Amino acid sequence: MTRGLYIHIPFCARKCFYCDFVITVKHAAGDRARFLSVLEKDLAQAARRYRHLSFATLYFGGGTPSLLTPDELRRIMAAIRHQFIIVPDAEITLELNPDDASEEKLRAFRKYGINRISIGVQSFNDRLLQQMGRLHDAEGARRALRLIRETGFTNVSADLILRLPEQTAGDVRDSVGELIKAGVSQVVLYDLDVHEKTVYGLRQRQGRLPLPEEPLHREMFSAALTALENAGFAQYEVSSFARPGFESKHNLIYWRNQDYLGLGPGAFSYLDGTRSQFAGNTTRYLEKCAADDWQPDTAEIISPHNRQVETLLTGLRLAEGIDLAQLPDLRNRLAEALPPFMEKELVQLKENRLSMTREGRFIAETILSALVTPCLDSGPVSVSPRGLTS
Ligand SMILES: C[S@@+](CC[C@H](N)C(=O)[O-])C[C@H]1O[C@@H](n2cnc3c(N)ncnc32)[C@H](O)[C@@H]1O
Numbered sequence: 102m103t104r105g106l107y108i109h110i111p112f113c114a115r116k117c118f119y120c121d122f123v124i125t126v127k128h129a130a131g132d133r134a135r136f137l138s139v140l141e142k143d144l145a146q147a148a149r150r151y152r153h154l155s156f157a158t159l160y161f162g163g164g165t166p167s168l169l170t171p172d173e174l175r176r177i178m179a180a181i182r183h184q185f186i187i188v189p190d191a192e193i194t195l196e197l198n199p200d201d202a203s204e205e206k207l208r209a210f211r212k213y214g215i216n217r218i219s220i221g222v223q224s225f226n227d228r229l230l231q232q233m234g235r236l237h238d239a240e241g242a243r244r245a246l247r248l249i250r251e252t253g254f255t256n257v258s259a260d261l262i263l264r265l266p267e268q269t270a271g272d273v274r275d276s277v278g279e280l281i282k283a284g285v286s287q288v289v290l291y292d293l294d295v296h297e298k299t300v301y302g303l304r305q306r307q308g309r310l311p312l313p314e315e316p317l318h319r320e321m322f323s324a325a326l327t328a329l330e331n332a333g334f335a336q337y338e339v340s341s342f343a344r345p346g347f348e349s350k351h352n353l354i355y356w357r358n359q360d361y362l363g364l365g366p367g368a369f370s371y372l373d374g375t376r377s378q379f380a381g382n383t384t385r386y387l388e389k390c391a392a393d394d395w396q397p398d399t400a401e402i403i404s405p406h407n408r409q410v411e412t413l414l415t416g417l418r419l420a421e422g423i424d425l426a427q428l429p430d431l432r433n434r435l436a437e438a439l440p441p442f443m444e445k446e447l448v449q450l451k452e453n454r455l456s457m458t459r460e461g462r463f464i465a466e467t468i469l470s471a472l473v474t475p476c477l478d479s480g481p482v483s484v485s486p487r488g489l490t491s
């Protein structure tokens with residue numbers, strides 16, 4: 102079975118105005134040292150339960166894992182390899198903020214096993230970057246992308262955010278164009294999510310967050326899609342575009358509803374049909390590990406029916422779609438819900454695989470909600486591994 106390992110590094114230099122991830126801006130060397138010791142303890146504990154497991158992917162997400170010094174990363178990698186089997190050709194990704202890119206750091210990260218970088222560019226428009234509270238400017242992102250290439254990374258994913266206040270379709274086209282020119286192998290387009298407890302949430306409550314209307318949002322997405330397709334990228338998932346062979350193996354595990362172990366504050370695990378979270382924030386994580394309290398704070402056994410609903414919800418995001426044989430309990434309900442979408446050529450059924458068409462992926466959320474709602478029995482269906490990775 103293909104399985105992924107996710108490690109959450111919660112430190113950030115500053116909190117971006119839109120961000121709601123589990124992060125802390127307190128990261129003096131002492132705090133990081135304490136976190137690393139605790140993470141090592143957590144790894145050892147998890148290995149006691151899961152030592153027999155091997156992992157095809159390893160993903161350092163955050164927060165900002167690129168804030169780690171080479172020595173800190175070396176220490177974590179050694180602990181992981183000591184406790185678990187990471188398969189020889191594993192995809193090993195680290196999320197990087199442009200400000201952290203230096204030749205020395207990138208070379209060291211490669212030496213310690215990182216073979217894929219996911220860089221948070223967000224935009225190449227300096228005005229938008231400032232509005233988001235990002236620390237880097239467009240030139241910083243260009244410089245980081247250059248260094249990533251020069252230090253030998255060939256598998257590089259870059260994030261952009263769409264639907265920002267004052268953003269135009271031209272901004273999006275330019276940013277995508279720069280990424281293509283920089284030679285990245287994957288581009289992920291996130292739609293801005295406004296969370297209540299963020300600066301953007303406050304601006305929205307004060308009526309100071311004029312988000313682009315739907316036609317403009319569609320124009321932005323369309324501009325990006327055309328540029329990426331013309332450059333040889335395929336939309337293999339609603340928001341993710343990759344050159345052939347550079348699809349994120351780690352994210353495919355989430356979308357195919359396969360197993361993963363998540364360690365660190367806020368991380369979720371999904372193993373043997375149970376989804377659990379050990380600790381929801383950094384303080385709780387540090388306290389529980391220090392007290393040798395290894396019970397997860399939440400654990401939910403996913404019923405076979407809900408597992409199929411989740412498979413539908415995540416698998417339909419993929420261009421490859423899902424084999425209906427995986428969804429025996431949902432067949433009748435889908436047979437009723439599908440026809441209107443099939444008639445409009447928004448979804449298709451080929452050799453028993455159900456997928457959204459290119460046109461359907463423009464209104465993915467609407468289709469997913471319309472198909473999944475009639476399949477629900479009762480109780481919540483949760484599909485967030487920890488939020489988004491790229
Ligand atoms: C977990 S974040 C961490 C990456 C890294 N710290 C950075 O900021 O570059 C991964 C990506 O999620 C996206 N993201 C985070 N918050 C978002 C939000 N509220 N709406 C849309 N995208 C968001 C950003 O594109 C970001 O690059």
Ligand code: SF4
Nearest residue numbers: 113116117120163164
């Ligand atoms: S977007 Fe990235 S850098 Fe900004 S606060 Fe969130 S995790 Fe930290």
